[in-house]
Amino acid sequence: MNYFSSNFKLGILGGGQLGKMMLYDTRKFDIYTCVLDPSADAPSRLACDEFTVGDLLDYDTVINFGKNVDVLTFEIENVNVDALESLEKRGVKVFPSAKTLRIIQNKATQKLFYRDNEIPTADFSRFAYTSEIDEAVDNGGLSYPFVWKSARFGYDGTGVKVVRGLSDLTDLPNVECITETLIPFKNELAVIVARNEQGDIKTYPVVEMEFHPEANQVEYVICPARIPDDIAKKAELVALKTAEAYKHVGLLAVEMFQTENDDILVNEVAPRPHNSGHYSIEASYTSQFEQQLRCILGLPLGNTESKVAGVMVNLVGAENHTGNVVYKNIEDILAMDGVTPHIYGKKQTRPFRKMGHVTIVNEDIAVARDIAEKVKRTIEVISE
């Protein structure tokens, strides 16, 4: 099939920022795109050919949308997987596959998958309900501290909590969940793997993530990670093994811990373009968004190397500011060398809300890192 013909239609479930950034690259390739999103104001409403408002979790809505496209993908995991399976049976190419998404949607299933495939990950226990945890503690099957994660719909830190004692347990939702050994780690790393239907596979460089202590959101992503080559190589191999295990088609962002004794453990994965790959728009030969298209359209994979070093800063709403957003001092950061803001266009800010990101590129990663700190100190996402 000629992906550059006007008969071809690419469907995207979700019309948020990730979808929007991917749509820029569909334009470059002149690919006809259809987007489904629950919100009429979704960022992707601009830049797609057909925009449909509808519930991504409703079986019939997803079927009716998906049956009219040739290739179907998603920019968010929280979609109706049964519908994706039916569409696959009807011959629609769904990438990443429904099978992969079903595993990833549930953190317990995801962890079992790693265990079954001998992919290194933190030890864990499964619970049908949070209320069953303290019994396990009483029986000595589990001991504080540990990490609690709701099995479903965890995103950007919500649904994750470090539990140091009974009191931390009481205010948690009583849902299907897992507990994980609390891993003391040196670094949080991520590797984005790109794989197409033909099985061609490439990895982006290992990136290093710095988290905001309170918001539990990534604050800086640094590419390449400032770690020894042997650790980077180890992380790359774990990421490759993970993508191969899923027989993944598309991008797979693999988040990992580098433990204090330099083991690499998979934390979790995202089957889509990822915040840890935003730097690639400015720094890489092939941006993660173009690469995702190449993967799901069965095109040759692009070069994943970097032209220059990159650091990404997430723009999150300042504390104590809720209301119409103002990007204070944005002109000042635009005057800094190699700085590109990406404003997501959300009109309302609130504390720690993800409002955009800024990429800083430079031939020297140390310089990029310094400018990134200056950016962070300078721009303020506040309310009017």
Add this chain to the structure above:
Amino acid sequence: MNYFSSNFKLGILGGGQLGKMMLYDTRKFDIYTCVLDPSADAPSRLACDEFTVGDLLDYDTVINFGKNVDVLTFEIENVNVDALESLEKRGVKVFPSAKTLRIIQNKATQKLFYRDNEIPTADFSRFAYTSEIDEAVDNGGLSYPFVWKSARFGYDGTGVKVVRGLSDLTDLPNVECITETLIPFKNELAVIVARNEQGDIKTYPVVEMEFHPEANQVEYVICPARIPDDIAKKAELVALKTAEAYKHVGLLAVEMFQTENDDILVNEVAPRPHNSGHYSIEASYTSQFEQQLRCILGLPLGNTESKVAGVMVNLVGAENHTGNVVYKNIEDILAMDGVTPHIYGKKQTRPFRKMGHVTIVNEDIAVARDIAEKVKRTIEVISE
């Protein structure tokens, strides 16, 4: 004024490829955009906030469109300048200015402007009608060969002809025109100058252009130009002087000849993003489209240096092919290192029609140039 507020509106006259590529960057900055174009199918209809169909040459249409925006720009020179002047009087910021556009729209006025401002350019004569030329030849005021240019609406080679004898004159349109001394040159060079309202000014590296012999369209643009530093410096200074003379606000693409004795002569200018700057999307720290926004919005200018070397190949329709376009072997060029196609989405091809461009980036310009030739030999823009 806060350019990042939703109250701000940027108006763009023309919804073609240049406008479309600029719109990607308005999204990045979340700038509200309004586009006016005569065609309901204009590429920019996607990716702008408000799309209006209307005649760019009709005074009232341009006034009614322009009076509702804060800053007005254009992606094509062929617009109603009287309307731009009236809008300036009403307080709309028109960048580049109506005054500049009026000079550039008429090649005779443009040449006089260079003469008045001591900007080096080929000697020329003005004629109210082509029919007056042979008289000038008879009087010995002009001698073959020379270059004939219609004063108005010359674009991509149309309206330009090398005249070697009377027979060449006869089939030319009888319009206001100029004749220029035919300059034997080593290279055609271009420099894109960026200048904002505050007077901050930067130049992109000098690029080298190779033209297609028959179509008289740029076939390769090579950045940086493979010329001695002193020549590059000279070209850069001429371009700066030209932009300063216009007190230009926005991008000014200055096309120049490097003569056989290494003089630099200005051929013509374009007051907008330009084909000779497309390489900047992949190769530069700041693409020409983001830079144009920075210029006309009074933002600090971005870094004009390159991350890597770049070569651009124009994709034009193959000879003897007219009809529904097919990009034969596009998958093959996607497998080449550092190759990014930009397909403009025109459904119909015809000989030499500009259908897109391909950028090739590499740390080594010689490698990029080799791959560019391979791209040129591989992809074919043909009809079904």
